Amino acid sequence: MTRRTHAALAAAIAATLTLGLGACSKNKNDDGSDQASNGAGITTGGNGIIGGTPVKGGTLHILSNQDLSQLDPARNWTEPEMDFGIRLLYRTLTTFKAAPGKDGLQITGDLATDTGEPSDGDKTWTFHLKDGVKYEDGTPITTADIKYNVERSFDPDLSGGPDYAKKYLVAPADYKGPLKGQELGNDSIETPDAKTIVFHLKRPVAEFGYTATLPTFAPVPKAHEGGTTYGNHVFSSGPYKVESYDRGKQLTLVRNTYWDQSTDSVRKAYPDKIVMDQSGSPEGIADRLIADQGDDQSAIMYADMSAAKVADVLTNPDVKARLVSENENCTAMVTMDTAKAPFDNQNARLAVEYGIDKEAYQSAVGGPALSDIATTYLPPSLTGGTAVDHFKIPTGGDPDKAKQYLAQAGMSGGFSTELTADNAQKPQAEAVQAALKKININVTLNIVDASVANSTIGDKDRQTGLSLNGWCPDYPSGATFLPMMFDSRIVSDTGNLGNTSRFKDPSVDAEIDRIQGLTDTNAANQAWNALDAKIMDEAPSVPVTWQKKPLLVGGNIAGAFGSPIWSAEIDYATIGLKSAK
Amino acid sequence: MTTFLLRRLAGIALTLLVICAVTFTIFYLLPNDPAQAFCGKDCTPDHVAQVRQQMGLNRPLIVQFGNYVWAIFAGRTMGSGSFAVHCGFPCFGYSFQTGMPVWSMITDRLPISVSLAIGSAVLWLAMGLLAGVVSALRRNSWVDRVLMIGTIGAAAMPVYFTAMLLLYFFCSQLGLIPYPRYVNFTDDPVGWAQNMLLPWITLALATAAMYARMTRSSVLETLSEPFVRTARAKGLRERRVVNKHGLRPALTPVVTMLGMDLGGLLAGAVITEQLYGLPGVGKLFADALHKSDQPVIMGVTLVASFFIVTSNLVVDVLYAWIDPRARLS
Numbered sequence: 001m002t003r004r005t006h007a008a009l010a011a012a013i014a015a016t017l018t019l020g021l022g023a024c025s026k027n028k029n030d031d032g033s034d035q036a037s038n039g040a041g042i043t044t045g046g047n048g049i050i051g052g053t054p055v056k057g058g059t060l061h062i063l064s065n066q067d068l069s070q071l072d073p074a075r076n077w078t079e080p081e082m083d084f085g086i087r088l089l090y091r092t093l094t095t096f097k098a099a100p101g102k103d104g105l106q107i108t109g110d111l112a113t114d115t116g117e118p119s120d121g122d123k124t125w126t127f128h129l130k131d132g133v134k135y136e137d138g139t140p141i142t143t144a145d146i147k148y149n150v151e152r153s154f155d156p157d158l159s160g161g162p163d164y165a166k167k168y169l170v171a172p173a174d175y176k177g178p179l180k181g182q183e184l185g186n187d188s189i190e191t192p193d194a195k196t197i198v199f200h201l202k203r204p205v206a207e208f209g210y211t212a213t214l215p216t217f218a219p220v221p222k223a224h225e226g227g228t229t230y231g232n233h234v235f236s237s238g239p240y241k242v243e244s245y246d247r248g249k250q251l252t253l254v255r256n257t258y259w260d261q262s263t264d265s266v267r268k269a270y271p272d273k274i275v276m277d278q279s280g281s282p283e284g285i286a287d288r289l290i291a292d293q294g295d296d297q298s299a300i301m302y303a304d305m306s307a308a309k310v311a312d313v314l315t316n317p318d319v320k321a322r323l324v325s326e327n328e329n330c331t332a333m334v335t336m337d338t339a340k341a342p343f344d345n346q347n348a349r350l351a352v353e354y355g356i357d358k359e360a361y362q363s364a365v366g367g368p369a370l371s372d373i374a375t376t377y378l379p380p381s382l383t384g385g386t387a388v389d390h391f392k393i394p395t396g397g398d399p400d401k402a403k404q405y406l407a408q409a410g411m412s413g414g415f416s417t418e419l420t421a422d423n424a425q426k427p428q429a430e431a432v433q434a435a436l437k438k439i440n441i442n443v444t445l446n447i448v449d450a451s452v453a454n455s456t457i458g459d460k461d462r463q464t465g466l467s468l469n470g471w472c473p474d475y476p477s478g479a480t481f482l483p484m485m486f487d488s489r490i491v492s493d494t495g496n497l498g499n500t501s502r503f504k505d506p507s508v509d510a511e512i513d514r515i516q517g518l519t520d521t522n523a524a525n526q527a528w529n530a531l532d533a534k535i536m537d538e539a540p541s542v543p544v545t546w547q548k549k550p551l552l553v554g555g556n557i558a559g560a561f562g563s564p565i566w567s568a569e570i571d572y573a574t575i576g577l578k579s580a581k
Numbered sequence: 582m583t584t585f586l587l588r589r590l591a592g593i594a595l596t597l598l599v600i601c602a603v604t605f606t607i608f609y610l611l612p613n614d615p616a617q618a619f620c621g622k623d624c625t626p627d628h629v630a631q632v633r634q635q636m637g638l639n640r641p642l643i644v645q646f647g648n649y650v651w652a653i654f655a656g657r658t659m660g661s662g663s664f665a666v667h668c669g670f671p672c673f674g675y676s677f678q679t680g681m682p683v684w685s686m687i688t689d690r691l692p693i694s695v696s697l698a699i700g701s702a703v704l705w706l707a708m709g710l711l712a713g714v715v716s717a718l719r720r721n722s723w724v725d726r727v728l729m730i731g732t733i734g735a736a737a738m739p740v741y742f743t744a745m746l747l748l749y750f751f752c753s754q755l756g757l758i759p760y761p762r763y764v765n766f767t768d769d770p771v772g773w774a775q776n777m778l779l780p781w782i783t784l785a786l787a788t789a790a791m792y793a794r795m796t797r798s799s800v801l802e803t804l805s806e807p808f809v810r811t812a813r814a815k816g817l818r819e820r821r822v823v824n825k826h827g828l829r830p831a832l833t834p835v836v837t838m839l840g841m842d843l844g845g846l847l848a849g850a851v852i853t854e855q856l857y858g859l860p861g862v863g864k865l866f867a868d869a870l871h872k873s874d875q876p877v878i879m880g881v882t883l884v885a886s887f888f889i890v891t892s893n894l895v896v897d898v899l900y901a902w903i904d905p906r907a908r909l910s
Contacts (some may be wrong), residue, residue: 229679232679246689278860281858
């Protein structure tokens with residue numbers, strides 16, 4: 001997922017973020033604490049969990065300022081919404097364990113008994129369903145229903161969801177999904193009985209067990225199909241079911257009495273009822289949680305708190321104790337167009353790599369409370385939980401070394417270029433501009449509306465030398481990051497969203513193919529890290545920050561931590577109340 | 582009168598058609614591609630093309646526009662296969678985002694915007710009329726000056742600033758009212774009013790000044806008319822002169838302005854609704870803009886335009902009915 005798509009979700013808050021940036025960042029830079037804690041977030045309490053273990057019962061309130069985009073499991077592809085859907089409403093073949101940090105990166109069988117059995121050199125994957133898994137009406141969940149939802153993910157009418165099934169499965173090129181009356185044959189997906197499902201892939205995929213955590217692999221019974229409106233009344237296979245959904249106002253979930261805790265090792269389903277209020281204002285939500293009164297004590301916030309409010313929270317120890325602010329594991333980058341001069345020259349790119357002041361950039365996005373400094377493309381969740389520092393450049397940049405690279409590039413006098421950023425990113429763009437000016441690179445800013453930023457950067461004729469963008473992995477594997485960002489074969493003239501540096505190195509493409517063919521996931525992970533380092537050396541873009549997600553919870557909340565998977569949104573599997581009242 | 586009405590109705594239809602065409606064209610010309618937005622993150626160009634075809638965005642603009650306008654009246658069948666649904670009059674299509682009919686999304690949000698508009702109108706009328714009349718009767722006194730400076734000061738503050746001030750004092754510092762969130766009138770009328778209070782005041786403060794100033798000048802003008810002099814000469818008491826002869830004619834332009842303001846507000850006060858998280862038509866519009874949900878943007882624009890031109894018509898008709906000279910214009 002592009003960093004911009006991700007950022008757009010919090011757009012209502014973006015303006016406030018930009019407004020309140022300067023203030024809180026300066027203080028934090030002075031105390032220097034950011035370096036020691038790079039890669040980690042702010043949480044208090046034992047093991048990074050706020051409020052200890054919850055009790056059963058009570059009503060949990062989730063305060064949001066907007067409707068969810070899409071709860072249909074075939075179309076749900078934004079991290080916080082995947083967290084919401086997967087943890088509360090639908091179960092998938094496999095899922096992530098509910099734990100903070102490294103432990104939360106591990107997967108386990110969910111509807112399936114295990115994380116899948118590979119055969120045929122990882123090109124065939126078989127899953128068996130557990131006994132006693134049921135829908136909200138008590139009918140048993142079958143593998144045919146999982147196959148049906150995977151087929152739905154091919155339908156152009158049901159767009160927007162994860163497209164891994166489309167990428168990996170053997171399927172006719174013109175297949176358009178079950179709503180058009182077409183079914184995938186046994187050469188794609190077999191369901192020999194109601195409890196067994198076999199996927200046939202185009203190429204070996206060693207981490208398909210991780211792929212099966214995506215909501216594409218949740219069951220949808222054909223009898224409850226609702227086409228494009230299915231997301232308005234999802235048929236539950238998880239611990240809760242939709243009681244009412246007044247879109248843009250309120251979503252109320254109550255227990256699915258047919259969900260059986262003994263079949264589910266991950267979800268704890270502590271609250272009896274979950275009410276998501278979608279009609280708050282961002283400032284009002286933050287103020288209510290800071291005040292912490294009445295029902296708000298049993299409430300959590302859904303979307304990031306503005307930087308100005310975070311500053312208020314950090315100065316008040318009682319309130320700070322209720323702040324979750326974990327690394328989202330999305331890498332923000334300054335990308336260079338390697339297809340055009342001057343950035344077709346590797347030394348010119350390295351000059352930018354060394355010239356950028358990441359500390360100033362971090363200040364521009366709200367300081368260490370809101371972001372960590374990024375030192376590789378792969379975020380910590382993809383490098384074993386700890387950040388890797390590839391170049392070991394001082395966080396404020398190394399202008400002398402940068403000038404050396406400029407000289408090697410034959411551009412010792414510097415050059416001029418442009419930088420495209422959207423209007424919420426202006427402070428970051430200015431930080432880059434100021435840092436590069438010191439090494440005689442004159443940057444002109446091209447600030448565009450967020451709605452047109454992607455199309456500007458993705459158009460080979462309109463793309464500027466520099467641009468701001470980034471990437472969030474879909475699950476902790478280099479396979480959901482480096483191929484999307486640096487494989488030259490996905491570059492297109494327009495609508496180019498992934499490899500925006502237009503980076504082209506046949507040896508990188510070949511290495512991507514080789515790693516994707518590996519059957520040993522550990523070896524694959526090591527190989528992804530090595531490839532990350534190789535691409536860093538070629539410097540098609542500069543990783544600058546890993547954003548954190550600041551979320552405040554009420555005083556009666558227990559079991560709250562930022563998920564290492566779903567962009568640091570609070571994991572809904574284990575959240576609950578201290579007292580059910 | 583009939584010719585006048587027919588002429589005005591034809592004018593309305595034409596205005597709406599032009600607005601529809603302009604919105605449609607602007608949306609088409611924007612570089613933001615709804616198919617790309619709808620398609621998802623790392624969508625291949627092939628897939629985007631497929632989505633574009635499915636959404637009917639690959640047809641010529643004029644055909645898309647024709648189909649759209651025709652469908653408003655005649656309805657149309659959307660989707661294919663077993664999930665085809667018929668959308669009846671007035672059919673503004675289906676939201677790209679939720680798959681729900683645009684018309685039902687608007688009608689669902691309308692009561693919120695209407696209650697915001699009417700509540701604040703009552704407030705600003707009360708404030709504006711009172712301040713205007715008092716100022717006129719105490720012309721050039723300190724009361725007049727204070728009222729006029731005060732109202733213009735309130736109007737000069739941007740809505741978001743007023744809202745932040747009100748929230749800060751009433752909710753955060755004094756704790757007199759809870760932070761506003763929308764409560765259904767039918768669920769809890771008291772809670773509803775309590776939560777609407779700050780939005781009402783915010784909008785009213787921004788608007789009352791115009792009414793105060795207009796009422797003031799209108800009352801002053803009327804009081805200098807010959808018929809008021811005649812009333813005074815007949816020996817009527819001043820209170821009766823002002824109430825009976827002065828105020829009534831002075832209020833005509835105020836009513837005109839009210840009609841038009843209400844028309845504009847019925848389809849949502851975008852900023853106020855955003856600030857207070859009121860899920861009205863204005864917030865629906867802002868969210869749709871953000872998500873490139875073209876059918877919703879078009880639907881709200883047309884409904885809003887309809888309210889504005891209709892309220893204009895109502896005002897014109899009332900005028901024409903009162904004053905036959907207006908029918909000629």
